[in-house]
Amino acid sequence: MMGKSENAEVQMVAFKLEKEEFAVAIQQVREVLKMTQVTPLPQSAHFIEGVINLRGEVIPVVDLRKRFELPLGKRNEQTRIIIVEIKNNDVGLIVDSVTEVLRFSASAVQPPPTRIAGTRTDLIKGVGKLDERLLIILDLEKILTTEEKIVMDDITLGDKV
């Protein structure tokens, strides 16, 4: 995805969480749903909201706010579940809102900044620049498979870029 020729374009689904904007490659996104009924899953990781029925398949749903130790926001009309595919598994991500599908030229996507104090760059695949906007491209696989706590500070860019 990255490091292709200058003209190459990448498409990303952009979403919001608290004040930050994130993006995930469109190839990884299967669909975006409105918030739906979630069946809680006992004795699972705290950030797992539960399971939903997606056309007969049972799919786990992660609350990204809980994952990043953010205060729980109210679910509203904007709340979305992004169904992404990770390691051949479908997983739903609850986000505050899905803003748009963006096109970046490949050159606008840069590797994660390495020298920002307190930033967990291993969770970031890259940073997309679009005019004045900065979008954090998450490494979803890492975020969903590690057991350790991830605090939002770990992954936000702050004002330092």
Added chain:
Amino acid sequence: MEQYRDLFLAEARDYLQSMTDHLLELEKDPAETGHLTEIFRSAHSLKGMAGTMGYELISALTHAMETLLDSLRGGSIEVETKMVSLLFEAVDLVQLMVDNLDRQENYRDNVVELEKRLLAWQGKEKEKAKAGDLLTPVDIPQTEIQRPGKQEEKSQPSDTVNITVNITEAFNEYEKELLKDVVAKGEFVYHVHVWLREGSLLKSVRAYMVFKALEGQCEIVKTVPSMQELDEGLFDRDFYLIVAGSPALDEMRRSIEGIAEIERVQITSLQDLVFELEVATTDAVALPVEELDATLPPNDAPARTIAKEMAGLAECREEEAAAPETKKVNTASVTRAAEKTVRVETAKLDTLVNLVGELIINRTRVVELGKRMDDELLHGSLEHLERITTDLQSAVMTLRMVPIKQVFDRFPRMVRDLSIERNKEVELVISGEETELDRTIVNQVGDPLVHLLRNAVDHGIETPEERRQKGKNPVGRIVLEAHHEGSHVVVSVSDDGRGINPEIIKAKALEKGMISREEVEEMTTDELTQIIFRSGFSTSREITDVSGRGVGMDVVKAGVEALNGTVEVKSEKGGGTHFVLRLPLTLAIIRTLMVKAGKEIYAIPIEAIRENIFVEPHEIKTINQVRVITLREEVLPLKSLNEALGMGSFEEEQEVYPVVVVRAGNKKAGLVVDELLGQQEIVIKSLSSFISDIKGIAGATVLGDGRVTLILDVASLLEDGRVSIGKKSSHH
């Protein structure tokens, strides 16, 4: 080559299994030459197939096996255990290469070494000075073993074939129309007769290659035998094609002759016949054969026999099919079995099963809604719908059923090797191997059974001396048995060995701190015996290769429970051990009791439920900080479902508690729920691997209204030991 490779794989595995089976039989009964013939045949076929595919190592190894087998047949050497073991070694190595076709080369050294030993056994070392010499490509073998059938009569095709055609009978209406069309278009019709070389293997592949070669040159109107039969290799050596178009005859001939293993091709024009056809059909009545013969020009003799042969072929095919299965070893019977089956991708079956599952769920929902209406007609048709869908469900479920033989097949060999290694004499008796159950269960029941059988040989059966001293038959006996019991399959493994000594178990469990002294005193012998299923427990004094590493029985239990089954053990000191596995017929659809706890609905598999009761608060007592009730003079621990799932705590101060009495293995408990909602059939959906190991949850299902409901895993819920009252559970 991909598809041939799959074909090779499937057939190679069959041959290897057959070799294993017959080697075992041969060892038991060396006088019965049928086994030897069969092993030889399998090795031979395998060699030929491997040769065709260019698998040089497999071919070389099977060749060496054949050489040894040949000396056996000739009587220059005799059957003995070591030799059978050597042959088994070869079977294993071939299996290994078959399983790793891409990495065959890695086994070259093993093959060379084993080849040497195989040949050394029958004293042919001198002839084969260097093993390397052996690894020259092996010729495609001549069939030494005559296959039954008509091949002799047909094997020498004369140059001119006398063909007579009764065209009105040889083709069906559709084909006739097609042929007429062809002629009307000014194209030609040819009869292409193809003979394969004698002993040709992968016949279906050759037939396929013929089709491929003809593709683009002309259109295939008909084949005899049918395409499907050709595809399954159900023909002797030759087949016909009726083709239409304007092919260049020479090129057509060359392209077919260019295919490996094709002996000859004969192409005959049927043009005149087709003209006749027009006459015949415009007359509306089919001409009798003699009459048609008469109408044909005499120089068209070749064309005339086609129909006869076609009819003849069809007849002999029927004969074959009708022949009673008298011969034990008969390729025809093998192919006949194949005729009745169609290979379907398992993924397609799974989809079908899933869809039927969805149908059942929705039916349940519709039936429920229907009950609310007061309409005779509606109720009638709903009832009908219920019956049909239930039948459909069971019909579809049988599609996924396979005989447990698939698993049992590998055990005789395993037990044999093991008993030799452990210096024991063991006879394995298998029965009920035709018992069918769901494919997924068959695939997974193997490991637990391996453990049980290994344990039986290793710990159960005594050494021959020990058995003699005890006055037992020096040959130990292990019985592996399967049968249906309601909606379950029961598989038992029994041995007549030394049995389980409860005293040793008691001592060991105490030593390991698995139970307390007081507990021991209260336990019955039977309960003590069940301790072997707890993890970390092993009574074996010595550690062997085979078992006794402290894993085993708990693995068996976990494996069986993962299949929604149960395992029990009965044993008498000195009187053998008896394991009974109860497995569900299918995993896809189960009956459950729906219960409500907190805000959620959960499904409890009916298999795990003994009964439902209502308990009043005054009946609940507390022993060792555990809530219990007395149910028919038995003390039953109570567990709040919410609490067990970490979703809430025990609701004090209720007037009455609905309790589901559940059982898993030998544990029983009462699950306190908020409400009992009734029984329902549900389709099990697996949870994604991110969340698959959640304690207490076996899976999920989607209800008729689209909601996801979790299915409880009773075994893991009960495992937790005891929920004490003082324990605060985390609220959600």
